[in-house]
Amino acid sequence: MKNLPNILTSARLVIALFMFVALAAAAGGLPWVGDSLTTAQQYSLQRWAFWAFVIAAITDFFDGWLARKLDAVSIWGAILDPIGDKILVCGGLLGLMALGPNPLVILPAGLILFREFAVSALREVSAGKGIKLPVTLLAKWKTTLQLVAIAGEIVIVSWSAFNLPDDKVLFGYTAMGVHGLLWVAAVVTLITGAQYWEAARKALV
DSSP states (O other): OTTHHHHHHHHHHHHHHHHHHHHHHHTTOSTTTTTOOOHHHHHHHHHHHHHHHHHHHHHHHHHHHHHHHTTOOOHHHHHHHHHHHHHHHHHHHHHHHHHOOOHHHHHHHHHHHHHHHHHHHHHHHHHHTTOOOOOOHHHHHHHHHHHHHHHHHHHHHTGGGGTOOOOHHHHHHHHHHHHHHHHHHHHHHHHHHHHHHHHHHHHHO
């Protein structure tokens, strides 16, 4: 039972990879697929990608909760968990952009990706000097905002795949809300990145 949290975390890595490949395939981004997919097949891949993303996001909550509940917190889990989060978030954003770049999505997505890679590099340098940068409460909320916003963006870009009402007003308001949430996630992401940068700077001085 104590291995269950790490199993969930590892599963998140695999599911995140599947999600990205499904979105890339739906966009015709796989060399052996190209434009050979039918519309029905593309829609099916988009639905599979969405549910894979949702399942992977749920494991992000349960692996940490189970680790604390079962007193199974481990170094391996502590390493894998943030990696799984970043692969899921980055894979989701890259998959979205593959399906069709949206001016309202590209900038916040790029800012989130920039921050994630920058903080990962900062953590690596800090760890080499024996400095730990613990995850803050705001950073946990940041991850939740990112996951909810990306799930919403997948629904928006796959609207027809889910047989949702062909209502331009409903779609417009839903898209506006989802894009707004992604922008909020991007702002919070940058704030947490600045916090980590300042903490590392003070520790390295």
